Amino acid sequence: MEDILKKAEQARESLIPSKSEAVYQKEYKIYLDWLTRKNVMPKDVTETVFLAYFQELVVLIMGYFGGCRSQELLNMKISDIEDRDSVMVVNVPESKTGVSKKFTVVDEKEFSALPLLRLYMSLRPKSIERFFLSFRQNKCTSQPIGKKICLGKSPAKSQCI
Incomplete structure (x- = not known):
């Protein structure tokens, strides 16, 4: 185990530039805090846990890049998103002001x-038009996400955003 930890530390030092260390540590702390809120031990992390975490991030990405209101996120459809390789163009047709808007998502x-x-x-299932869907049992379901996103077995036992 000691050998593995030493190799991991060497890899971390060589992969993360020193000027990016603070950004990495901040994001990693956010992830660890999320695990704590969800009562998941780091040793129990699986692909399913990562996908649940990423699902929350996808909602945040759209809110961040588009400054979208919750209702605009709820109304978002897969057909509103155009992938142009280096950028995604998102059309938000139904806004609170009644004026459609567009925004881009870039790296x-x-x-x-x-x-x-x-x-x-x-x-996502290809047959469902709503963009944000629930993720259960290692796959996206056909159930759209509502205003509260709950990732536990029941809302009383889970954290909602």
Whole structure:
């Protein structure tokens, strides 16, 4: 085990530039805090746990890049999103002001949003038009996400956003 820890530390030192260390540590702390809120021990992390975490991030990506209100996120459809390789163009047709708007999602220096959005989009059933769907039993379901996103077995036992 000691050998593995030593190799992991060497890999971390060589993969993370010193000027990015603070950004990495901040994001890692956010992830660890999320695990704590969900009562998940780091040793119990699986692909399913990662996807649940990423699902919350996808909602945050759209809110961050588009400044979207919750109702605009709820109304978002897969057909509102156009993947143009280096950028995604999102059309928000139903806004509170009644005026449609567009925004773009791009990869930023500190955060690669496009691969995450593409992963989420690849997991969705193709027959469902609503963009944000629930994720259960290792796959996206046909159930749309409502205003409260709950990732536990029941809302009383889970954290909602």
